[in-house]
Amino acid sequence: MEPHVIEFRNVMKRRRTKTIGPIQLSIPQGYIVALVGPNGSGKSTLLNMMIQTVFPDEGEVTWFGESHSKELPIEVRKQMAFVPEQLSVEEQHMTADQAATFRASWYDNWDGYFFDELMSRFDVPRGVKLRKMSKGERRKFEIAAALAPRPKLLLLDEPSSGLDPFAWKQMIDQLHKLMKSIDTTIILSTHVVDEIRRLADYVILIHHGKLLGMVEKDSLLDNWKECWIQGDASIVRELPGIISSRQENATTISFVTTECLEVENILRSAGMTFIQTRSLELDEVLRLWIDGHQPAGMQK
Ligand SMILES: Nc1ncnc2c1ncn2[C@@H]1O[C@H](COP(=O)(O)OP(=O)(O)OP(=O)(O)O)[C@@H](O)[C@H]1O
Numbered sequence: 661m662e663p664h665v666i667e668f669r670n671v672m673k674r675r676r677t678k679t680i681g682p683i684q685l686s687i688p689q690g691y692i693v694a695l696v697g698p699n700g701s702g703k704s705t706l707l708n709m710m711i712q713t714v715f716p717d718e719g720e721v722t723w724f725g726e727s728h729s730k731e732l733p734i735e736v737r738k739q740m741a742f743v744p745e746q747l748s749v750e751e752q753h754m755t756a757d758q759a760a761t762f763r764a765s766w767y768d769n770w771d772g773y774f775f776d777e778l779m780s781r782f783d784v785p786r787g788v789k790l791r792k793m794s795k796g797e798r799r800k801f802e803i804a805a806a807l808a809p810r811p812k813l814l815l816l817d818e819p820s821s822g823l824d825p826f827a828w829k830q831m832i833d834q835l836h837k838l839m840k841s842i843d844t845t846i847i848l849s850t851h852v853v854d855e856i857r858r859l860a861d862y863v864i865l866i867h868h869g870k871l872l873g874m875v876e877k878d879s880l881l882d883n884w885k886e887c888w889i890q891g892d893a894s895i896v897r898e899l900p901g902i903i904s905s906r907q908e909n910a911t912t913i914s915f916v917t918t919e920c921l922e923v924e925n926i927l928r929s930a931g932m933t934f935i936q937t938r939s940l941e942l943d944e945v946l947r948l949w950i951d952g953h954q955p956a957g958m959q960k
Contacts, residue, residue: 662688663725665813665845666710671719673705680705680869682719687847692839693874694860695849696946702869703849704745707815710847711742723813738767741806745817747798752791756784756801760808767809778804781830795822803831807838814838816848820855832858853942857881867950873958883956884945885920888912888935889927899923903953916940918948919956 664686672681680702687693695703708714709721712732720727723736751759756779764770779786782800790798799822806814814835820828832855838844850856856863856877863880865872889895891913896905901919908914912935917923920937927933940948949955 662690664722665689665724666847667722668706668709669720669722671709671716671721673702673709673714674717675705675869678702678869681716683871685864685871685874687845688862689845690843691861692835692846692848692859693862693864694856694877695847695864695866696851696856697866698950701866703866704817706866707742707817707847707849708744710813710815711740713742713744734766738769738809739812740815741809741811741813742815743799743802743806743817743819745821747790747802753789755789756786756793759790759801760805763805763808769809771808771810774810775804775808778807778834781834782827796824796827799823800827800831803834807834810838810842810844812842812844814844814846816846818849818851820850820852828855835859856942865946865949872949873955875955875958880945880955881939881942883920884916884918884940884948886914886916886938886940887920887923888914888937889932890935891932899926901956903948916948918953922956 666685666687668683668685671683672679683706695706697703705714709716720729723732724739728736751762754762760775764772779801782804784797784800784804785793790801793801799819803819806816820831823831835846839846848859860877862874863877864874888908890911892907893905893913896902896913896915899915899917900922901917903916903918905913905915924934
């Protein structure tokens with residue numbers, strides 16, 4: 661079992677109109693975890709509590725196994741990088757190069773060559789003040805600056821917001837490269853289904869401030885399927901994870917299950933096979949999950 665990079669125990673944050681939590685959460689080291697949920701569900705609040713720009717009202721957060729309820733020590737901060745949804749006000753009047761120099765002064769692990777390489781790959785203008793850059797250019801600067809210290813924990817709040825498709829692909833490639841080069845952990849909030857598909861090892865679903873669970877992405881996609889078999893409702897009634905079913909004709913019935921792998925085992929031991937299966941799209945899966953259908957193998 662991998663060590664946990666961040667843990668939340670009974671964490672609550674009260675906002676004007678809603679409460680986020682209580683949240684129990686353990687993020688394993690060395691994986692990419694996607695935070696997913698509708699607008700206003702609490703994803704940014706969660707990320708901000710992880711970098712301590714927002715403090716919980718109740719509960720405890722631990723970083724690399726230690727609690728720091730008053731202030732994150734500089735040694736811990738240096739191991740983390742954050743691309744926030746709202747970009748920092750202090751750096752508005754700096755050029756990309758000035759902001760990079762500022763950050764390099766306190767990240768002693770800052771890799772200037774890597775930063776330069778990313779900036780030219782992303783084609784970001786370096787002498788322009790950050791507030792004068794386009795939204796996408798600033799985003800690209802933020803991503804390059806977050807990657808430059810090769811952090812052990814990288815937090816990204818909707819990182820691809822504003823990126824063109826070319827830059828988006830570069831970002832995905834760079835995040836994969838980072839994962840290969842060091843033992844890092846990435847937590848990102850996203851609404852982009854393809855981003856989850858291409859990057860995430862685990863998916864955390866958050867809805868109305870409540871964490872609905874954390875599950876392996878591959879197990880989600882392998883298990884949530886629409887299936888067709890020869891038979892009728894009496895067979896389907898005996899199968900696990902059934903969400904819905906439909907008699908297609910006199911001999912064929914289709915159904916949606918959250919436990920396709922188990923269904924396949926059961927059918928095989930009864931000498932039956934699928935006529936056909938279709939993996940649900942990730943957004944269909946998330947919708948059904950929000951509607952209360954729980955994935956198999958979920959960590960709560
Ligand atoms: N600084 C704040 N003060 C008061 N309420 C806030 C503040 N920031 C967020 N909220 C409220 O907390 C709730 C969660 O917001 P949060 O930004 O965490 O959601 P989100 O899941 O990141 O949303 P989105 O997908 O739209 O970015 C929302 O109802 C929001 O209005």
